[in-house]
Amino acid sequence: MVYNTSVTSELYGRLIMVTSLLPQDLNILIVEDDEDTAEVVSTVLSSAGFKTIAVGKGQAAIDEINTAMPDLVLLDLNLPDIHGLDLLRSVRSYSLIPMIVLSGYGKDRDRVHALESGADDYMSKPFSPEELIARVRALLRRVEWTPRSETYLQVRNLELDVARRHAKIRGKPLHLTPIEYGILVILMRNAGQVVDHDELLHAVWGETYGGDYSVLRVNVSRLRQKLEENPRRPQYIVTAPGQGYWMPTQR
Numbered sequence: 001m002v003y004n005t006s007v008t009s010e011l012y013g014r015l016i017m018v019t020s021l022l023p024q025d026l027n028i029l030i031v032e033d034d035e036d037t038a039e040v041v042s043t044v045l046s047s048a049g050f051k052t053i054a055v056g057k058g059q060a061a062i063d064e065i066n067t068a069m070p071d072l073v074l075l076d077l078n079l080p081d082i083h084g085l086d087l088l089r090s091v092r093s094y095s096l097i098p099m100i101v102l103s104g105y106g107k108d109r110d111r112v113h114a115l116e117s118g119a120d121d122y123m124s125k126p127f128s129p130e131e132l133i134a135r136v137r138a139l140l141r142r143v144e145w146t147p148r149s150e151t152y153l154q155v156r157n158l159e160l161d162v163a164r165r166h167a168k169i170r171g172k173p174l175h176l177t178p179i180e181y182g183i184l185v186i187l188m189r190n191a192g193q194v195v196d197h198d199e200l201l202h203a204v205w206g207e208t209y210g211g212d213y214s215v216l217r218v219n220v221s222r223l224r225q226k227l228e229e230n231p232r233r234p235q236y237i238v239t240a241p242g243q244g245y246w247m248p249t250q251r
Contacts, residue, residue, distance in 0.1 A: 026140065029070040030054040031061040031087075032102070033079055037125075041074060041102070044129040045136070058082025065091060072140060073099040077114070085117045092118030098139045098178050102127070108214055115218035120179045121205065122215065138206030142178040153188040155247055158227065158236055160188055169227055169236075179204060180223045183216075187237060187247040196244035220245060 028050050032038040038054040045052050053068065055061050058079045064070065073091075077084030088099065099121075101114045106124035114122050120139055123132065153160040159168045167174040167184065176184065182204040186195055197213050205215070224231040235251050 025049075025051060026071040027051045027053070027068065028136065029061065029064050029068070029073045031058070031073060031079065031084075032056065032076045034076070037076070041132070044132055047129075048133050050136070056080070058084070058087045061087060062090065065095065065097060070097070072136060073097060074136075075099055075101050075119070077101060077103045077105065085113060088114065088117040088119055092177075096175065096177050098142070100135060100139060102132075112214055112218055115215055116222070118177070120177055134206060139178060141206070142182040142204060153185070155188050155191045155236070155249060156251065158188070160184065174226055176223075176226070177219075179219050180226070183219060183223060187245060191247045192249045194240040194243050194246040200244060 028045055030038055030041050030045075030052055032041065032054060033056040035056070038056070042052040042054050053064065053070070055064055056079075058081050061073070061075070061079075062082075065073065075084050075087065079087070082090075084101065084103075088101075091097065091099070099119050101119045101122045102125060103110065103114070103122065104125045111122045111124075120142075121135055123135060151162050153162060157170045161167070162185070165181065167176055167181070183200065186200060186203050197216060201212070201216055220237055221231070224234050224237055227236045228234045236247055237245055238248060240246055
């Protein structure tokens with residue numbers, strides 16, 4: 001089921017300050033079975049210049065992802081046919097499409113479960129329109145962002161073709177989500193130096209993120225699973241206790 005929405009002048013007025021900074025003509029899929037919530041989210045995003053489509057069931061979301069190929073997915077977890085975590089894992093098995101969970105569950109364990117299942121970000125309901133747009137923009141920047149000064153990065157057996165967004169470890173291709181890619185670029189560009197938690201959060205998720213280290217820990221853990229021969233004894237992404245992470249240039 002697809003919900004049609006209209007933009008209210010009151011809401012537009014609240015968002016006019018940020019609209020001019022947003023990417024235009026990007027398609028966002030809203031997966032939400034509550035029609036009122038879907039309408040609010042769609043109105044917020046439409047006011048900011050995004051194109052939206054909303055569906056109320058998990059299977060309909062999968063169909064849209066496979067056929068319409070949206071630029072980003074906003075996903076509620078409580079769907080009538082498929083649990084959101086199962087949908088996340090299913091889509092992540094074949095796609096790196098950016099996905100943000102919008103959920104009424106606000107506990108740390110709920111956030112961690114969603115991130116471990118493949119979400120790039122997690123927002124608890126209720127949320128402000130401005131924060132929603134900021135999170136969407138930040139994640140979309142991770143997809144499009146390319147460092148200006150380097151087109152190729154290498155740290156030991158880890159290679160990154162920045163121009164083509166291809167990564168390899170020990171000669172084998174790496175399949176990275178946009179967030180994992182962003183973390184990897186920052187650490188490789190600063191190889192041999194500690195990058196503190198807040199610097200990583202701001203660089204990869206945007207300035208609205210600060211102090212929420214659980215999302216960073218989960219994504220670093222996922223990245224280690226892909227990079228490291230022994231994730232429990234990491235050689236590429238090393239923890240600097242109480243500070244952040246760093247990538248040694250020699251081992």
